[in-house]
Amino acid sequence: MSESIKTYIQDLFRYLEDYESNYSEFKTEAFFQTYNGIFAVFQALRKQRDKAVEVDLFFLENIKQAPLSSSDLRQLTIQILITFFESEADTDGQSNQAYLHCRDLRSIKRDAAFFEEHLVPLLYREGSLNNNLQLNDFFLKEISRYINKFARGIRADMNPEEFDALPEHHKLLELSRRRLELGDQLAKDRNSLEFQLQRIGVFNKLSEKSRIFDHYLRQWDYLITTSFWSRLKSSLGVIWGKFKGLFKSFNYFRLSLLQRKPAFLYYGLIIIIFILLAIYVPMRWKSYSMEKYQEFERQATDTREAISK
Incomplete structure (x- = not known):
């Protein structure tokens, strides 16, 4: 299994190079399949410690070949995937060298806080990921999934005033986390935060502020669109x-x-x-x-x- 996952890891880094050097050759769906193929073996590596250590060192070797700042995709992919690897596969502290290397490069050491304050703003930034909204969707879900599982749960009783007090990129993350945890029909629930925000026009105002927000709110059917x-x-x-x-x-x-x-x-x-x-x-x-x-x-x-x- 360690050899097959090494092949997947090599393919993943090749896709990162394609993204950075020749974006027209970058294949989004193949990238997703490779990423998910690597992620799928993390649980199995919990019981195969020798192979987990081997995979960890192979990760580290490939990560060191180029700065994480080479591209937004490289930074998002490696920081998120290696953090999942440490959380899912490293049970004894012996297979966390790649994670420690990546964490040392962060300005914020705590995983969830780093995701919220550094990675989510990367997604929220205009023109991020070469305007590839599929990639944006994918990583927002991955960040939401990690925080929901390993950091903290959502606040189901959040009210519109508390939501309004959040920074813009936190609002995007909060809505994504809530959909992941509570389902994708929240705007139809009269008791939900989403229903209240939709009713008082908050979503329409947010969509006017950011193209990324507009994309997500339309995709989630949170916008009320009527003619003039x-x-x-x-x-x-x-x-x-x-x-x-x-x-x-x-x-x-x-x-x-x-x-x-x-x-x-x-x-x-x-x-x-x-x-x-x-x-x-x-x-x-x-x-x-x-x-x-x-x-x-x-x-x-x-x-x-x-x-x-």
């Missing part, structure tokens, strides 16, 4: 309904005028009507005057012609 005319019709319908309601009862009408918003609405409409009348009446009067003047001029002309005959 539909929104205008709906808004006017609400306003007209409230306006008609004012006149259903005189007592209700009088009470409404004591409330700030209905009073603003009523007096605002009155002001608008008077402004329109101030524009419309002079225009109509000018038109009427012109018609009368032209009629008078025609009559005068006809009279002069009759006298001259």
Whole structure:
């Protein structure tokens, strides 16, 4: 098994080189298959310690061949995969040399914190991963999976105010972690954070801030998309309904005028009507005057012609 996984590891690093030197030759699906093929043997290596040590050293040898900063894909792939390897396969501290090497290169040593504060911003950055959204999706899920399993659980009772206080890239990660843990139909659950955020328009605002956020929110069906005319019709319908309601009862009408918003609405409409009348009446009067003047001029002309005959 160790020889077959070594072949997978060699293939993985070859894909990283293709990404960095000749992106047009990079094969996304083949990269995923290779990554997942390596990951699939981590659990088995827990019981095969000699092979785990051998794989660990082979990882380390390949990692040292190029700086992790050579590309965003190299950094994401190696830091995430080797951290999973240490967490899943290293049971006795003997197969963690590649992990320790990678951790020493980090500005933040704690795994989850490093993922949150360094790797997720890489994904959130404009143009990350050569705008390959498949890669972006894949690594966001991997980071979410690691944090959910090895760091901490999600807060199922988070409210919109707490969500709003998070940094932008944390919001993206939080939504991804929640989908992974609670399912992908959260926006349909009236008790969920996602339903509340969708209802108050938070997702639409976030989608306007970032192309990456817009991609994920559309992919997750969290955006409410309606045409301009539909929104205008709906808004006017609400306003007209409230306006008609004012006149259903005189007592209700009088009470409404004591409330700030209905009073603003009523007096605002009155002001608008008077402004329109101030524009419309002079225009109509000018038109009427012109018609009368032209009629008078025609009559005068006809009279002069009759006298001259």
